[in-house]
Amino acid sequence: xxxxxxxxxxxxxxxxxxxxxxxxxxxxxxxxxxxxxxxxxxxxxxxxxxxxxxxxxxxxxxxxxxxxxxxxxxxxxxxxxxxxxxxxxxxxxxxxxxxxxxxxxxxxxxx
Amino acid sequence: xxxxxxxxxxxxxxxxxxxxxxxxxxxxxxxxxxxxxxxxxxxxxxxxxxxxxxxxxxxxxxxxxxxxxxxxxxxxxxxxxxxxxxxxxxxxxxxxxxxxxxxxxxxxxx
Numbered sequence: 191x192x193x194x195x196x197x198x199x200x201x202x203x204x205x206x207x208x209x210x211x212x213x214x215x216x217x218x219x220x221x222x223x224x225x226x227x228x229x230x231x232x233x234x235x236x237x238x239x240x241x242x243x244x245x246x247x248x249x250x251x252x253x254x255x256x257x258x259x260x261x262x263x264x265x266x267x268x269x270x271x272x273x274x275x276x277x278x279x280x281x282x283x284x285x286x287x288x289x290x291x292x293x294x295x296x297x298x299x300x301x
Numbered sequence: 302x303x304x305x306x307x308x309x310x311x312x313x314x315x316x317x318x319x320x321x322x323x324x325x326x327x328x329x330x331x332x333x334x335x336x337x338x339x340x341x342x343x344x345x346x347x348x349x350x351x352x353x354x355x356x357x358x359x360x361x362x363x364x365x366x367x368x369x370x371x372x373x374x375x376x377x378x379x380x381x382x383x384x385x386x387x388x389x390x391x392x393x394x395x396x397x398x399x400x401x402x403x404x405x406x407x408x409x410x411x
Contacts, residue, residue: 289347
């Protein structure tokens, strides 16, 4: 089953913040976050393992709520370079490293 | 460092023709390897994955097949392409530490 991402799209002005959510109906072992620029391959941002940890990557951070089976990606003080489609990839069970990706969230940052 | 090579970058093939896309990984041994497909404006659909030589798991029944003849080589094939096979094909390696994707092959079936 595919994780559900929300919102589907978001438009920001440079400097604004955004939150992208990723929800699963199955118990999660890990959640990956990737960013894909138009016409390019996805690039790994971060991974969160079950345990409710929060990770940071410059002004991009993420949390993992094991009880809610949900992860959120936080983009603060957005930059033009943040534009792209963000995908969460979820792994269930932890035994085979097989990721199932959500449909993506298109983030557009305007000047 | 680990690198992943995927070719060709673009491909235009007629309906009914065969397909062979190749992916190779350098700098690691016994990697988990994956083939994903992305239709225009859509998400990433897992097609096949492999945890070792000759070990292939198929996720979606379809017109495609995969093979892993060597530890760091992963091949996606089709005997007869369909229009619906068009898309952006991505090879990836990785596991719990995150995936690294190849640069992708944009396939157009005409």
